[in-house]
Amino acid sequence: MIVASTDKKHVYKSFALHNFRQIPQISRLSDEQIKDIDVVGHVLPFKSNNYVIDELINWDNVPDDPIFTLTFPRKEMLTDDHYKKMEAALDSGASKSEIKKVANEIRMALNPHPAGQLEHNVPMIEGHKLTGMQHKYRETVLFFPSQGQTCHAYCSFCFRWPQFVGMDEWKFAMKETELLIKYLQQHTEVTDLLFTGGDPMIMKNKIFASYIDAILDADIPNLQTIRIGTKSLGYWPYKFITDDDADETLQTFERIVNSGKNLAIMAHFNHPAELSTAAVKEAIKRVRATGAQIRTQSPIMRNINDDPDVWSTMWRQQVNLNCIPYYMFVARDTGAQHYFKLSLVEAWNIFQKAYQNVSGVCRTVRGPSMSATPGKIQMLGVSEVNGKKIMAFRFLQARNPDWVAKPFFAEYNEDAIWLDELMPAFGEEKFFFENELNEIFNEHINKSEISNFE
Numbered sequence: 471m472i473v474a475s476t477d478k479k480h481v482y483k484s485f486a487l488h489n490f491r492q493i494p495q496i497s498r499l500s501d502e503q504i505k506d507i508d509v510v511g512h513v514l515p516f517k518s519n520n521y522v523i524d525e526l527i528n529w530d531n532v533p534d535d536p537i538f539t540l541t542f543p544r545k546e547m548l549t550d551d552h553y554k555k556m557e558a559a560l561d562s563g564a565s566k567s568e569i570k571k572v573a574n575e576i577r578m579a580l581n582p583h584p585a586g587q588l589e590h591n592v593p594m595i596e597g598h599k600l601t602g603m604q605h606k607y608r609e610t611v612l613f614f615p616s617q618g619q620t621c622h623a624y625c626s627f628c629f630r631w632p633q634f635v636g637m638d639e640w641k642f643a644m645k646e647t648e649l650l651i652k653y654l655q656q657h658t659e660v661t662d663l664l665f666t667g668g669d670p671m672i673m674k675n676k677i678f679a680s681y682i683d684a685i686l687d688a689d690i691p692n693l694q695t696i697r698i699g700t701k702s703l704g705y706w707p708y709k710f711i712t713d714d715d716a717d718e719t720l721q722t723f724e725r726i727v728n729s730g731k732n733l734a735i736m737a738h739f740n741h742p743a744e745l746s747t748a749a750v751k752e753a754i755k756r757v758r759a760t761g762a763q764i765r766t767q768s769p770i771m772r773n774i775n776d777d778p779d780v781w782s783t784m785w786r787q788q789v790n791l792n793c794i795p796y797y798m799f800v801a802r803d804t805g806a807q808h809y810f811k812l813s814l815v816e817a818w819n820i821f822q823k824a825y826q827n828v829s830g831v832c833r834t835v836r837g838p839s840m841s842a843t844p845g846k847i848q849m850l851g852v853s854e855v856n857g858k859k860i861m862a863f864r865f866l867q868a869r870n871p872d873w874v875a876k877p878f879f880a881e882y883n884e885d886a887i888w889l890d891e892l893m894p895a896f897g898e899e900k901f902f903f904e905n906e907l908n909e910i911f912n913e914h915i916n917k918s919e920i921s922n923f924e
């Protein structure tokens with residue numbers, strides 16, 4: 471077994487904003503770069519650890535290194551106006567609370583809750599809102615355990631950033647499993663339970679196992695797959711190797727597998743660099759040895775992975791490590807999106823080139839996909855009909871399961887980055903799903919179940 475070298479064992483796990491200067495490698499940055507981290511870091515959340523800093527970032531390649539970009543705030547992640555506003559507040563020696571006020575004003579302008587994440591899809595049971603859950607697609611319930619709402623390190627592009635900067639009243643989180651279990655028992659159409667966050671693998675095994683064991687003890691026949699959405703393999707593989715409860719965590723995984731259910735670790739990797747260390751390889755091996763599957767997903771982002779070679783290399787390495795490529799997502803419209811965004815056409819071009827260059831074992835991946843109001847929509851490509859360019863799409867997941875896998879078409883739009891910028895092709899007034907979507911929407915409004923609809 472690989473153990474972190476002793477100097478690595480000492481974890482400086484999270485840096486508060488003001489003490490990122492303690493990172494030894496920071497001295498390699500220019501005063502200007504350090505200032506930029508400070509200014510932007512007062513608006514966007516920053517957190518990292520010694521694994522990311524020492525083993526993932528190639529400091530000879532900074533500031534272009536993709537993992538550096540993924541980790542550290544930088545000037546371009548704010549607009550000029552926002553940057554100057556925060557800079558002025560800091561330079562003027564404003565009080566903590568004044569700085570916080572400025573930060574929150576800027577944050578409010580960054581679309582903190584894309585597509586009304588706040589209250590949508592919150593299921594009800596016996597008149598209670600289950601605020602720690604989301605049930606959007608028939609088969610799968612999302613569960614946000616309250617202790618899993620932070621991460622080992624933060625990604626600079628993350629759409630969950632409002633909850634990390636403490637401006638959220640809403641933190642999807644539910645303390646107890648009792649209602650969750652009741653919900654799963656009553657909703658026999660649900661086959662998959664997805665633990666998400668933040669990162670549920672930030673939880674100590676004692677807490678994680680208390681959720682899992684209660685669910686397994688309830689012996690819910692319709693529940694077939696337990697998924698865990700996590701970036702821990704990318705950001706803290708020692709979770710499964712040298713953390714004091716690493717073995718216990720893996721034993722909890724084994725109990726899921728031994729109960730006859732599928733355990734799918736939905737691993738978040740953004741770049742092949744995250745697959746290159748001895749630690750991640752060992753961690754993957756140990757997780758796989760429990761009988762768990764590892765499926766991988768990532769958004770596609772400018773300045774991080776906007777290159778077909780990066781994707782084909784990443785998928786190939788994942789398959790070599792016995793992981794299954796699963797999703798390529800299009801980045802959401804929030805936070806520093808202007809810095810990371812790619813148009814749908816650009817994203818698809820990269821996807822296609824990468825997909826062409828790998829064998830079928832990597833082509834389990836689907837994308838580029840938008841998680842939009844009506845569902846997960848995959849861009850199938852650009853085509854031409856009667857001499858006119860069109861864009862083709864299909865639903866991978868949909869609010870109405872009848873929509874899944876049905877192709878539909880939009881007028882070619884090179885600049886569009888999201889569904890709401892697309893027009894139906896062939897002179898149609900609406901996309902095929904729009905009337906029904908409005909019906910679902912109105913139904914929910916009438917029942918006052920959902921005030922803010924995604």
Ligand SMILES: *Cc1c(COP(=O)(O)O)cnc(C)c1O
Pocket residue numbers: 604606607610611612841846866867
């Ligand atoms: C992606 C997603 C799921 C899971 O969809 P699969 O296609 O089964 O992976 C479930 N719920 C929500 C809200 C999602 O965004």
Ligand code: SF4
Pocket residue numbers: 620621623624625628629630631667668669700701738
């Ligand atoms: S690990 Fe996931 S939830 Fe956490 S900061 Fe990164 S993208 Fe966001």
